[in-house]
Amino acid sequence: MFSYYVKVVPTSYLRANGEFVSSNQYSVTKHHKKVGGGILGEQGLPGVFVTYELSPMMVKYTEKNRSFMHFLTGVCAIIGGVFTVAGLVDAFIYHSARAIQKKIDLGKAT
Incomplete structure (x- = not known):
């Protein structure tokens, strides 16, 4: 079983020359465990699971000279x-x- 946890944070950059860039920062955490019936395998559903979280806050970087x-x-x-x-x-x-x-x-x- 593969589990992925993704967190997305909206980010904006305002450069010193006035250029505005809108982007996202993200982090990923991966967990893996063996599933199956047997002595060594754990109980669970085999598959790939993705859980994501969109942050309600935005990070703003402002470049200053x-x-x-x-x-x-x-x-x-x-x-x-x-x-x-x-x-x-x-x-x-x-x-x-x-x-x-x-x-x-x-x-x-x-």
Whole structure:
């Protein structure tokens, strides 16, 4: 017995150049099991069964061009994040080295 479950979602794309494309997205799930009378076979009707579901909601994709300032803001955010992480790593290494040096000076390090 073969069972197929199909889900269809209507989709529309509005590109940055104004072109409109209407399409569908779909997903398919397949199940298969042996049927027949006997010890190994399961009970059931042999055949191919297709169950489908049409989604009541539509997905709309809109393509937009971003400005240069948006790009520049993103680059500045990345640079700021790199400096922040580098500062945290530097502070961790500095304080760790200082603590180890203090133990060495006191003679407690092995």
